[in-house]
Amino acid sequence: MSVGSRLAKALNNGSFAVTGELGPPKGAGIDQLKHHAEVMRNHVEAYNITDNQTAIVRTSSIACGAVLVQMGLEPTIQIVVRDRNRIAIQSDVLGAVALGIKNILCLAGDHQKFGNEPQSKGVYDIDSIQLLKMLKDLRDERVFAGGDKLEGEVDYFLGAVENPFADPFEYRVDRLEKKIKAGAGFIQTQCIFDLERFKKWMELVRERGLHKKVKIMGGVTPIKSMGAAKYMKNNVSGITIPDSLIDRLRGAENKKAEGLNIAVETIQQLKEIEGVAGVHIMAIAWEEVVPEIVERAGLYPRPQL
Amino acid sequence: MIIAKRKPLDQIMEMLAPYNQICVLGCGACVTVCMAGGQKEAEELAALIRIHRKKENRNGRVESFTVERQCEYEYIDQVLERLKGFDIILTLACGVGPQTLVEHAADLLVLPGVNTTSMGYPKEQGVWVERCLGCGDCILHLTQGICPITRCAKSILNGPCGGSAEGKCELGQDIECAWHLIHDRLSALGCLDNLSEIQPLKNWSVSHHGGPRTTVREDVRVERGE
Ligand code: SF4
Numbered sequence: 408m409s410v411g412s413r414l415a416k417a418l419n420n421g422s423f424a425v426t427g428e429l430g431p432p433k434g435a436g437i438d439q440l441k442h443h444a445e446v447m448r449n450h451v452e453a454y455n456i457t458d459n460q461t462a463i464v465r466t467s468s469i470a471c472g473a474v475l476v477q478m479g480l481e482p483t484i485q486i487v488v489r490d491r492n493r494i495a496i497q498s499d500v501l502g503a504v505a506l507g508i509k510n511i512l513c514l515a516g517d518h519q520k521f522g523n524e525p526q527s528k529g530v531y532d533i534d535s536i537q538l539l540k541m542l543k544d545l546r547d548e549r550v551f552a553g554g555d556k557l558e559g560e561v562d563y564f565l566g567a568v569e570n571p572f573a574d575p576f577e578y579r580v581d582r583l584e585k586k587i588k589a590g591a592g593f594i595q596t597q598c599i600f601d602l603e604r605f606k607k608w609m610e611l612v613r614e615r616g617l618h619k620k621v622k623i624m625g626g627v628t629p630i631k632s633m634g635a636a637k638y639m640k641n642n643v644s645g646i647t648i649p650d651s652l653i654d655r656l657r658g659a660e661n662k663k664a665e666g667l668n669i670a671v672e673t674i675q676q677l678k679e680i681e682g683v684a685g686v687h688i689m690a691i692a693w694e695e696v697v698p699e700i701v702e703r704a705g706l707y708p709r710p711q712l
Numbered sequence: 713m714i715i716a717k718r719k720p721l722d723q724i725m726e727m728l729a730p731y732n733q734i735c736v737l738g739c740g741a742c743v744t745v746c747m748a749g750g751q752k753e754a755e756e757l758a759a760l761i762r763i764h765r766k767k768e769n770r771n772g773r774v775e776s777f778t779v780e781r782q783c784e785y786e787y788i789d790q791v792l793e794r795l796k797g798f799d800i801i802l803t804l805a806c807g808v809g810p811q812t813l814v815e816h817a818a819d820l821l822v823l824p825g826v827n828t829t830s831m832g833y834p835k836e837q838g839v840w841v842e843r844c845l846g847c848g849d850c851i852l853h854l855t856q857g858i859c860p861i862t863r864c865a866k867s868i869l870n871g872p873c874g875g876s877a878e879g880k881c882e883l884g885q886d887i888e889c890a891w892h893l894i895h896d897r898l899s900a901l902g903c904l905d906n907l908s909e910i911q912p913l914k915n916w917s918v919s920h921h922g923g924p925r926t927t928v929r930e931d932v933r934v935e936r937g938e
Contacts, residue, residue: 489866493913515873518865518883529866536870537913552913570874575895578872581908585870589910597874644875644882 412564424685431466443694462522487516492532543590570597571608618682629670674704731800732772739805749804782809848918863890869911
């Protein structure tokens with residue numbers, strides 16, 4: 408565990424941790440990102456900063472993370488293996504540490520085909536599990552991937568994602584175990600809309616005792632409109648939204664209010680599931696509702712760390 | 713085999729515009745089998761070029777013939793003199809063909825008539841699938857014959873990624889998730905354990921990323937001129 412990370416502390420002291428998510432803009436003006444960070448200041452332990460999410464060019468996640476550090480907030484920078492090889496990633500991680508960043512989330516990343524540079528060359532030098540292992544070895548063994556020695560020390564809290572809604576279903580737990588072995592200290596899951604499937608997955612996780620080896624944070628996204636629900640269902644890889652949920656939203660007069668209700672209820676249920684150590688709220692383009700969700704879910708005030 | 717596809721006719725006509733003595737050169741190897749650049753395709757393309765040029769009132773000569781393998785000097789030698797009588801050779805071989813021609817006879821001028829797409833096989837009539845990237849360090853023993861370097865869009869070694877759904881890759885319904893296939897195959901063979909170990913970082917230096925590769929077999933080499 409990383410000594411400096413607030414997120415690690417929150418997860419390890421048994422409180423149900425809360426993290427938010429910020430998407431850097433398609434430009435260098437980050438006032439809005441800073442504003443959104445301020446909005447959640449008292450409601451989350453840390454903020455994921457996405458790394459060119461859905462393969463769309465955006466301001467660097469490490470740069471935005473450094474700005475958050477200056478604001479006295481704690482970023483979790485995401486690193487995808489799509490755009491950088493092992494040389495660039497290790498170099499960027501050292502830079503991130505130098506800038507005061509303490510949490511790193513390792514992902515594969517959406518294929519470049521989905522973004523705004525579909526003609527680009529995908530790097531994929533390493534995969535997300537190898538990324539974890541490489542960064543664990545850099546921290547714990549102080550060696551680079553190529554075997555060279557690191558000068559001095561680095562410290563960070565390593566996380567990974569897992570998608571209980573992807574296939575093959577049974578293998579998703581094996582894969583979680585592999586990520587723990589590779590160095591994941593915390594796991595954030597894909598957005599949970601299908602609670603039944605999530606519960607089934609958690610059962611398998613508990614059978615193997617994996618919830619004791621890693622801190623699992625359930626991913627929650629408030630749905631803003633029917634359009635957003637349909638978009639996610641059909642266009643975002645790795646997300647499943649059950650028809651019953653779509654129907655519930657369709658039947659509701661005020662979609663936004665119902666979207667929030669669903670998010671709050673999901674968190675309340677997650678709190679009851681053994682082995683779930685926190686929630687990761689992804690309210691991209693709807694950041695201002697995070698405080699309300701956290702409060703209504705009974706997670707406010709946040710513990711003093 | 714190597715799979716190729718003929719370039720769009722517009723592009724071919726445009727490339728040929730400055731020339732009058734045109735040879736459409738087929739290859740008897742892979743491109744014959746994948747119906748992109750064998751004798752038949754070379755003749756057809758030559759006929760199309762003639763029609764096009766007639767419409768444009770261009771004089772000149774368009775001929776077609778085929779070399780058994782454009783990627784070997786000894787076969788090129790059989791037609792070399794004939795090739796020298798043209799001012800351009802539109803080759804329908806894979807990308808290796810035109811390069812072998814000019815390395816062997818620097819005064820030949822070549823144009824590519826096909827786009828070389830992949831190494832693979834015909835899955836059904838008219839459908840060729842990619843199966844090998846030539847990464848230089850085969851791992852098919854780990855996956856029992858399914859290559860994730862080639863068939864997974866992210867070349868993942870510890871798959872599948874979070875985008876895999878119902879056996880399909882996140883790239884689309886027409887692409888199978890290689891790691892789903894690997895999982896199912898190993899599971900059926902009772903060796904799912906193969907996947908529990910973390911596969912280490914791949915050595916890409918033996919692939920094209922290490923620079924163009926020369927394969928040497930000392931035991932079969934002959935000194936030139938001997
Ligand atoms: S869905 Fe499967 S094939 Fe596609 S990128 Fe992910 S692991 Fe590779």
